[in-house]
Amino acid sequence: MKPSLSRLALPALLASVAAPALAADAGSLNIICGVQAEWCSLVQTTFSRTTGIKVNLVAKGGGEALAQISAESANPKTDVWFGGTGDPHLQAAEKDLTLAYQSPNINLLRDWAVNQAKQSGYKTVGIYSGPLGIAYNTELLAKKKLAAPLCWTDLIQPQYKGEVQMANPNSSGTAYMAIATLVQITGEDKAFEYLKALHKNISQYPRSGSGPLKNVSHGENTIAVGWIHDVPGEVMQGFPVKSAAPCEGTGYEVGSMSIVKGARNLANAKKFYDWALTAPAQELGLAAKQFQLPANTAAKVDPRVPDVKRIKLINYDFAKYGKAAERKRLLERWEKEVNGGA
Numbered sequence: 001m002k003p004s005l006s007r008l009a010l011p012a013l014l015a016s017v018a019a020p021a022l023a024a025d026a027g028s029l030n031i032i033c034g035v036q037a038e039w040c041s042l043v044q045t046t047f048s049r050t051t052g053i054k055v056n057l058v059a060k061g062g063g064e065a066l067a068q069i070s071a072e073s074a075n076p077k078t079d080v081w082f083g084g085t086g087d088p089h090l091q092a093a094e095k096d097l098t099l100a101y102q103s104p105n106i107n108l109l110r111d112w113a114v115n116q117a118k119q120s121g122y123k124t125v126g127i128y129s130g131p132l133g134i135a136y137n138t139e140l141l142a143k144k145k146l147a148a149p150l151c152w153t154d155l156i157q158p159q160y161k162g163e164v165q166m167a168n169p170n171s172s173g174t175a176y177m178a179i180a181t182l183v184q185i186t187g188e189d190k191a192f193e194y195l196k197a198l199h200k201n202i203s204q205y206p207r208s209g210s211g212p213l214k215n216v217s218h219g220e221n222t223i224a225v226g227w228i229h230d231v232p233g234e235v236m237q238g239f240p241v242k243s244a245a246p247c248e249g250t251g252y253e254v255g256s257m258s259i260v261k262g263a264r265n266l267a268n269a270k271k272f273y274d275w276a277l278t279a280p281a282q283e284l285g286l287a288a289k290q291f292q293l294p295a296n297t298a299a300k301v302d303p304r305v306p307d308v309k310r311i312k313l314i315n316y317d318f319a320k321y322g323k324a325a326e327r328k329r330l331l332e333r334w335e336k337e338v339n340g341g342a
């Protein structure tokens with residue numbers, strides 16, 4: 001029997017498809033992404049398109065990312081950890097889970113981003129910054145005849161019972177920063193008294209730091225502890241959300257990036273790291289409607305990026321609260337005295 005045309009054509013066709021793919025094979029890169037989904041996805045597609053490197057990406061909160069990288073340390077599956085609050089990146093550096101790398105692009109960055117690198121022995125670097133605060137749904141507040149909360153102390157008032165959400169600090173870097181911020185403002189014992197009082201007003205501790213604000217936008221929650229820089233993106237989508245910079249003062253994140261020690265795709269990891277520090281890569285945050293202050297001094301700063309001159313920022317002690325033992329101790333105390341209801 002004569003072979004059919006399709007059987008003859010198939011190997012040639014397969015070869016023609018496979019050949020250019022092999023010629024352009026730039027390998028792959030495995031990223032844990034700690035910012036919001038839209039930004040993660042833009043980073044993934046843009047880097048892939050410009051380099052031919054296949055990017056596998058999973059989104060994780062800071063606490064979860066740290067736990068995963070720690071669990072995989074004998075056999076790392078992740079190459080780069082992109083974004084999320086700086087403390088868990090510093091904790092990973094201290095535990096020697098991440099690799100020292102001094103990118104040639106580090107001199108393009110603002111001082112606070114470089115300081116993050118210096119204090120970790122170049123095992124992490126700042127990629128953006130933004131202030132922690134309060135966000136609220138204006139329609140829900142009006143409907144419930146509640147005033148807008150402006151201070152941390154407002155959140156523990158009885159009229160807000162069941163109206164507040166903060167993420168779970170075990171999984172979320174945002175919530176860990178909130179605890180560390182309160183400890184720095186009032187001292188530790190008073191902060192834990194506050195957190196116990198806040199617990200009475202909390203309806204839920206979502207897993208991810210962006211959860212409470214998303215719930216505020218969707219009208220499922222009235223007040224969130226979250227990022228002030230995440231609010232303009234929600235407003236752009238038409239949600240009735242406003243933010244307040246707490247009157248007592250507040251902390252700010254230095255969103256960070258690290259290369260995992262033992263990364264299997266190290267050359268690609270360094271390529272990504274260098275690229276992520278460039279102005280065009282940093283502007284992808286803005287393209288994804290994220291309004292952090294970019295670390296690169298040449299990256300565009302949108303007018304909606306929170307003006308920190310109008311916010312009472314504390315001098316957040318990254319060295320202290322970026323320590324693994326401090327995180328463990330504060331989380332254990334929170335579990336025991338607040339979440340466990342002692």
Ligand code: PLP
Pocket residue numbers: 034035036037060061062063084085167171172173174175207208209210227253255292
């Ligand atoms: N910082 C920014 C700007 C984010 O978008 C997020 C999450 O979406 C985080 C930090 C930290 O997330 P988490 O609190 O879940 O660790």
